[in-house]
Amino acid sequence: MRQPMYVLSEDSTRTRGRAAQDSNVAAGKAVAEAVRTTLGPRGMDKMLVDSTGDVVITNDGATILAEMDIDHPAAQMIVEVAESQEEVVGDGTTTAAVLVGELLARAEDLVDDDIHPTVIVEGYAEAARLAHDAIDEQVLDDDLDDDLLVSVAESSMTGKGTGDVAARDLAALVVEAVRSVATDDGARVNRDHVHIHPRAGAASSATEVVDGVVIDEEPAHDNMPRSVTDGTVAILDAKLEVRQSDVDAEYSITSVEGLSAAIDAEDAELRGYAETLSEAGVDVLFCRKKIDDRVAGFLADAGILAFESVGSDDASDVARVTGAKRLGTLDGIEASDLGRVESIEIETYGEDELAFVRGGEDSRAATLLVRGSTEHVVDELERAMNDAVDVVVAALDDGGVVPGAGATEIAIASQVRGAAAGVEGRKQLAIEAFADAVDALPRTLAENTGADPIDTLVDLRARHDKEGRAGVIAEGRAARVGDPLAAGIVDPAAVKREAVDSATEAATMILRIDDVIAAE
Numbered sequence: 001m002r003q004p005m006y007v008l009s010e011d012s013t014r015t016r017g018r019a020a021q022d023s024n025v026a027a028g029k030a031v032a033e034a035v036r037t038t039l040g041p042r043g044m045d046k047m048l049v050d051s052t053g054d055v056v057i058t059n060d061g062a063t064i065l066a067e068m069d070i071d072h073p074a075a076q077m078i079v080e081v082a083e084s085q086e087e088v089v090g091d092g093t094t095t096a097a098v099l100v101g102e103l104l105a106r107a108e109d110l111v112d113d114d115i116h117p118t119v120i121v122e123g124y125a126e127a128a129r130l131a132h133d134a135i136d137e138q139v140l141d142d143d144l145d146d147d148l149l150v151s152v153a154e155s156s157m158t159g160k161g162t163g164d165v166a167a168r169d170l171a172a173l174v175v176e177a178v179r180s181v182a183t184d185d186g187a188r189v190n191r192d193h194v195h196i197h198p199r200a201g202a203a204s205s206a207t208e209v210v211d212g213v214v215i216d217e218e219p220a221h222d223n224m225p226r227s228v229t230d231g232t233v234a235i236l237d238a239k240l241e242v243r244q245s246d247v248d249a250e251y252s253i254t255s256v257e258g259l260s261a262a263i264d265a266e267d268a269e270l271r272g273y274a275e276t277l278s279e280a281g282v283d284v285l286f287c288r289k290k291i292d293d294r295v296a297g298f299l300a301d302a303g304i305l306a307f308e309s310v311g312s313d314d315a316s317d318v319a320r321v322t323g324a325k326r327l328g329t330l331d332g333i334e335a336s337d338l339g340r341v342e343s344i345e346i347e348t349y350g351e352d353e354l355a356f357v358r359g360g361e362d363s364r365a366a367t368l369l370v371r372g373s374t375e376h377v378v379d380e381l382e383r384a385m386n387d388a389v390d391v392v393v394a395a396l397d398d399g400g401v402v403p404g405a406g407a408t409e410i411a412i413a414s415q416v417r418g419a420a421a422g423v424e425g426r427k428q429l430a431i432e433a434f435a436d437a438v439d440a441l442p443r444t445l446a447e448n449t450g451a452d453p454i455d456t457l458v459d460l461r462a463r464h465d466k467e468g469r470a471g472v473i474a475e476g477r478a479a480r481v482g483d484p485l486a487a488g489i490v491d492p493a494a495v496k497r498e499a500v501d502s503a504t505e506a507a508t509m510i511l512r513i514d515d516v517i518a519a520e
Contacts, residue, residue: 040448061095065078103124107433115429123423130431155391180209199378213314213365215310230342234285290308317365412500469484
């Protein structure tokens, strides 16, 4: 008899065929179910506690999935879907995750009916193309004025710890910040030019827009000025302290005069730094490295405001706002190396001090100073404001806005289901399954508002067929079917497109797996 040949190690496990598919689909559905209840303006929050006892309270899909520390490889794919959605468009992470779960659930039923996974994959790909057509038809022709952009931001933030009343005010601040950094024609925005700076200790109504950047730094010396107006700025990437020799050498001092000379030489070197900056006309110095205490004192005597150990990102932001170059040495400073700033002010918030760098000559930066009563509140507000900035930028840069509140999903499902009738073969069943999966999103919205999901879905379809637009409008503790545009509920088209693409790709990748080999 032949001896058996072992290809895998003894510690490896292998799952094949339907068992592998069932395991992967079940994992994907479980992850989607974990975030389903957070969808919509009446979605609930999750409390996530890690091994060290740190607590995160949020209903942001990407944050929840990232904090869950998921190990299953198929489930991890859905986490990657949420991460991709967050990175590309900034919102719609829960929508994408729920849609993946629904696509997998519908595919599981088709596999039970002996539909081959490759047929399902082909059907889902065709349905995703039809979904894009439906989204394009839903894009509003209206100009993206401030009122419409505020509605986009508010729709993104509603239900994320902002409160229904505060959401509108915060959304207006988001639009103000984005508009301030837009190109001259207002059509393009660099997302990196809008910053979010959270600070606990006040109500969310104290949130403000700063024309410039805010950094967590305090003056290097107590006697330095607390504010500078119309100042010249230098950014240095070197230490301001006594130079150290590269040679391992010792110096022998045998007299008081020699010691005094050595000290005087050090003081002269350190004082020279301050004199060089003063003679160059520098009013404010941002130093990436350490500043010797004596140098800080000399700078204070010269009336120069200096910050030490400034982070690289902060230094880059200041450089962009002021137009200053990052210098490697103080030798040969020229006027072209320096930037200008309208004002720099040091303000105290609790036990911390913040530096407000406002309006330089080349300033195209804005900071949303987000306030919240506690650390948990301000953390969730920060996530909400980041999402709001992302969706406003996406609306301006990537193809306009569409009706929200599930109206676009109803339109997608209707168009995909109608087109399925013209498809021959078993692929038709997969396309119809895709439509059913998309229908689950407005159904979940209705369920999370306390409405009957079946009745609401029927009403949504009927109103869509009659008027062409129907969404789930949350009012108080109830919900109704109505026109989302009249209620000011709109979403960027880019969010919908990305959710369809990322969810379809993840679901089809999982469905094509029929063999799982795990090595210990």
